[in-house]
Amino acid sequence: MKRITTVWLLCLFAASTALAQTTNLRVMSFNIRYNNPKDSINAWPNRIDKVSSQVLFHQPQLLGVQEALSDQMDDLSQRLPQYKFVGVGRDDGKKKGEFSAIFYDTTRLQLLQSHTFWLSETPETVGSKGWDAAICRIVTYAKFRDRKSRKEFYHFNTHFDHIGKIARRESAKLLLEKVAKISGKLPAVITGDFNATPSDEPIRVITDTQNPLHLADSKPLSKIPHYGPDCTFNSFKAHETSTEPIDYIFLKGKWTVLQHATITQSWKGLYASDHYSVFANLNL
Template identity: 60%
Template sequence: MKKLWVLGVGMMMTVAGMAQQLSVATFNIRLDVASDSPNHWKNRKEKVVSQVLFHQWDVLGVQEALPNQVADLKAMLPAYGFTGVGREDGDNKGEFSGIFYKKEKLELLASETFWLSLTPTVPGSKSWDAAITRIVTWAKFKHKKSGKIFYHFNTHFDHIGQEARRQSAHMLLQKVSSIAGNTAAIITGDFNAKPQDEPIRIIVDETNPLHLTDAKVLSKTGHYGPVGTFNGFGPKGKDEAPIDYVFMKGKWQVLQHATISQTWGGRFASDHFAVMAVVMLGK
């Protein structure tokens, strides 16, 4: 009888642990561009949605999502809430770096967007040598079953301006610290930078108390799938190194980490692969 009781308690603890797991992903879905021809959004949106539904991501940061793409995903993912604004006007113009989340599992407590510029509260602003307006959208969530609170920051760094990329990395660390404080945070995005590039070296610099940690490094089961995350709609990944990341801040356990490289008859859902991690918030 005692053995059965211990077994029952163990099973309950396992189920409770699974209930507190979160599946997190970042996905640059490629903006809607007519010149993409066979890879146009109208031919890809079902593929993007099918990945979300198959992997059952609890929280998903998307990049390059234009207003019509956000509208499509909202309509096709009714179980998900969404938060975010267009980067050009702080409303519905330009690309979003928004966050989708499972409404049944997570409660949205607060959300805002800031601009990666010298005037972060001014919509549409850009600074330094940035080629394009860039933003960070953040959300504060409560995990409904456990009551645990965490933050999710989602971004898309500039692809050209070296100073902008350097300053964006520093600003991201400062903002995560000032907004989330000691509360655990997930940071997702297309950073347009490989691990050896300056923005990523700044972000993961362990000599800086504000640093973040790549979820891949923390994964208890290593990494699954390609290492590179950009495919360019080609027959295979173009790079051997990632530019899309899931970073962690705080007491997280990372159970799994993967790059999702599914194809449909040789066609990709986007010119980037989604990157995901299965995580658990520690005590």
């Protein structure tokens, strides 16, 4: 009887381990650089296959993109048939301006709801520009149900302003408030280009453990040490431009971070974007 019990326990452990592996959630944040013909050899038509191949290889179930224009969203949709997206252009709430969209793997995730708000004093006002920001900025979010684990969670994706210091600080505060209010007791993943390093005020606001609304940076939580450079911006140069990131995957709730990486793949010295993508393998 003891031997049968031991075998049964081993089988149960193996089954639970296998289930945990199949319910891992791969997340990617990727500023794909807007379609600017002046980028010459790095213009979008020369990069679209690099971006899509990187996504197809790493197979994230969630992909938060920043700086994507409507035509780029169309291009990615054609090349990523397993994915659908939610999001709008920041200028008119439709197709004008950059998207901070969320692509999701339809074979794995069921979309339950989605919405976009603006990083301003009037978040529900389409096209509103906040504080000292140079341009209007947005957050797109979605609620999903995992088809395998049946668990529900939220994904928020954003791109903070590149000029306004007050705007970045206030955007960080607004983001924390919105994540807490919208997601409630459910866990959440927050991706984006925050245009701020870990020591800058916006990131300190987001990760301040004295604030009950704070978020956790997935990078230091990884069970396997971070892979790749710390910097996430390359400016289409031969190597990263600093020693610190400006793109992040933050977490709310009881996530386990199995892996975290900065993806620096190049093709004869050319990159998919002026940013590296950030990748995390999570388990809820």
